Amino acid sequence: MSQLAVVDLCGHVPILITTRKRIGNADLGCCSSAPHASGLYVMSILRASNGGTSIVVCSTCKFKADEPLNASGERGGTALFRHVKDATATLKAASISVEPMACLFACSQHCTVHLRASGKVGYVLANLEPTPASAQALVEFARHYDQSSEGVVPYKHWPEGVKGHFLVRIPPEGMVTVD
Known part of the structure; x- marks a missing residue:
């Protein structure tokens, strides 16, 4: 994966920005199916949570x-x-x-x-x-x-x-x- 930048949104949480949507067979969980206008993909900050x-x-x-x-x-x-x-x-x-x-x-x-x-x-x-x-x-x-x-x-x-x-x-x- 080609890491381009780490953006600090709130002083604690780094968000990784990459040029590739996939690493091998692993989906990065991008925010959309197309890259951002800059040509970069932004990894999602969300993950599955427990129910209940x-x-x-x-x-x-x-x-x-x-x-x-x-x-x-x-x-x-x-x-x-x-x-x-x-x-x-x-x-x-x-x-x-x-x-x-x-x-x-x-x-x-x-x-x-x-x-x-x-x-x-x-x-x-x-x-x-x-x-x-x-x-x-x-x-x-x-x-x-x-x-x-x-x-x-x-x-x-x-x-x-x-x-x-x-x-x-x-x-x-x-x-x-x-x-």
Whole structure:
């Protein structure tokens, strides 16, 4: 493959631009079947995701608002992802997948996640602590979310660790909430 440039879209996520659409028999997942007007192909930033309820963790998030890395050089999103994976195992939440994603574009926040499932209201939570306790609260909330029909969890079931961390709720495709 002839690599021409790496474009940094958000400060974290490099996008590879190439002159060839295929490498052997492997499709690069180009954004279209024809090259860009410049003659270059742009590789897709998307990949298949797990079905069902998932917690998508921004793997590139800062550790804290003013600290990108912890003392050992780990990004907050990477630490949070590890703790959430551990919490799903500890709490036996096998129906909930945990997936990393580079940059959710909530860069003015830190430690951001997107809780989602098909046909349900989704939520973006931010400013979470990259700790086991915070991850456990998130997974506990996600278990109630997973068991709900529309993604609505009664407030009495919200663990303390998620209260005050909701940034947005996202209606499922083709729907909005009633007034």
